[in-house]
Amino acid sequence: MHAYAEWTLSADNREGVPVAIFQMMCMSCHVMSDAADNDGSRQQTWALDHTGRNPGHQGFKLITETYWRVEPGRGNPYREVEA
Numbered sequence: 001m002h003a004y005a006e007w008t009l010s011a012d013n014r015e016g017v018p019v020a021i022f023q024m025m026c027m028s029c030h031v032m033s034d035a036a037d038n039d040g041s042r043q044q045t046w047a048l049d050h051t052g053r054n055p056g057h058q059g060f061k062l063i064t065e066t067y068w069r070v071e072p073g074r075g076n077p078y079r080e081v082e083a
């Protein structure tokens with residue numbers, strides 16, 4: 001038996017946990033947009049507005065956070081000791 005087989009990793013889909021958090025960063029001046037849960041459309045609008053005010057700033061990085069959780073697998077004694 002191998003220890004790695006006794007734990008499973010999956011996306012954390014518990015209530016209240018966002019599917020993703022999106023935030024945009026300008027690659028010219030490193031200013032960041034606000035962060036938002038589950039919908040990156042506001043950050044895309046922010047990038048367009050930012051370039052509108054700073055025509056030389058045309059490169060952006062979309063930062064996406066997702067949440068993951070390790071749970072005890074079948075046969076793992078921690079499965080019985082639910083936190």
Ligand SMILES: [Zn+2]
Nearest residue numbers: 026028029057
């Ligand atoms: Zn900028």
